[in-house]
Amino acid sequence: MQSTATSVGAPRVTFWERHQRAIAPWLFLAPALVLFAVYVIVPIARSIGFGFYAWDGLSTPRFVGLGNYLELLGDPDFWTAFRNNIVWLVGFLLAVPAGLFFALFLNQNVFGMRAVKSMFFFPFVISQAVIGLVFGWFYDPSNGLLFHVLHWFGIPPLAVLSDERYVTYGIVAAGLYPQISYCMILYLTGLSNVRPDLIEAARLEGAHGWSMLRRVVLPQLRSATFVAIVVTVVGALRSFDMVSIMTQGGPYGSSRVLAYYMVEQALGDYGYRVGYGSAIATILFLLMLVYIGFVIVRVYTQEKELA
Template identity: 70%
Template sequence: MKAAEADSWWVRHQRQLAPWLFLAPAFVLFVLYVVWPIGQSIRLSFYDWDGLGTPRWIGLGNYAELIHDADFRTALWNNLLWLVGFMLAVPLGLALALFLNQTVFGIRAIKSLFFFPFVISQVVIGLVFTWFYNPQLGLVNHVFGLIGQPDLAVLADEDWVTFAIVAAGLYPQVAYCMILYLTGLNSIRPDLIEAARLEGAQGWPMLWRVVLPQLRPATFIAVVVTVVGSLRSFDMVSIMTAGGPYGSSRVLAYYMYEQALSEYGYRMGYGTAIATVLFALMLVYILFVLWRIWRQEKDLA
């Protein structure tokens, strides 16, 4: 009788329980390899630890030091510059996608050239742009010379170095946004385009009122990936300047590495405090993204 009741209970609830059973293995792994390490990192930020000895509890001491740390403020400001500069990847990627969404001869070869930055390593891109910015042999200063401007060592200039690295980071990011928009353009409804043409729409009105509304999912993904990419910027800074000159190109991720893992620091507690601040910045944006997704699904339901 009890077995029959159990079978009957499963039959009544299997539609609600089946999705959770399929999600359970992934959820366990997510908690084990994502949530647990994040919690441990946050806990470690309340300690003074060199990575080898016994951690010493100092409470909010690391965060109090961050408030008065000029290098931390510089890194935070540079992250904001990365965020603003990286957002150029979205309109530039859209413009390239519209340009490449043609049916002329050789367009596939041209698409491959624009796709190339996305598939090569960020390290390679950083090295190539370092050569571009070379004050003696670089292409950038050669162009400056053609227009009568003096040579400028941008990677050694505290005022220009962050903008130069952001420009290098934009190179592959624009290619990624372009791919997203090319995929979105392939799903645009041709009947809406034809109807708009019959109404006399063309140029900017066609793009703004007909094309862009259908590209909203691609735009959403492009903005999310671009914002997250700007906040976790590390490799370009490490390859091109190693945080220099005089720490003026540091970002939070690189400053965290310097404090926690490089020969300049070995301050694991302080480094994880920086990582916690960076995580909090990302978490605010991620929660906003999840809220937007929930609202969209609720409207479609």
């Protein structure tokens, strides 16, 4: 009789009280997830969907299935842009080791180092448009700084932005200027969190120079390296502004990249081929997805091995 009374008088545990710990985080995340879905997931899905239609952005879309993608296979301008994106990707990855080098150089307690750091930070805060214009003047074959340097060494003038062989490399060099600064900032932040006790222990064990960097410092910079690689890869694949400012895709379309060619097809001189431009955007998105997914899997595997 007593047990029955106790069970009847016991307070009821509500659903919220039973699952509060599991539900509460999702309630805090809900506004951000909704905004992410509306402004990222839905536009990506719609862009992929438009790739299966022939559409000028105004009239009724006409379903063509894989027609846009089959046309891409035979489009020489697309393959030129694709090849240039590979050059951008390989060249831009030089920003990661270069940023690490400058970060190690600047990570010293020396008089005047703050002024030197501000000079290296400067490219990061400059607009891409300004950098493109400055490098356009730098490459000027008639009176640019490159012209005077080559003339001093007795080398004939080189029209970098007018030569199909060099134009993409010249633009990549201009893009590397701020990207190295960005990677340097990431590594400087990571170096400020390196454990000094591990450094001292390694010195007592006789580690120095390259062995200290490879075995002690770099493992503690793994998160900074991951962010630097992902941001650099995304920046290389979505490169647009430098090409638009410095060459507008020329000469003769030799400096086009996928992002620039996409805009040309959807909104540019080729007419309003929104469906074809969306197909190019889908290819670019898949390239980013595959590469970044590969990097994430590698990092996860390494973290799992160290755990």
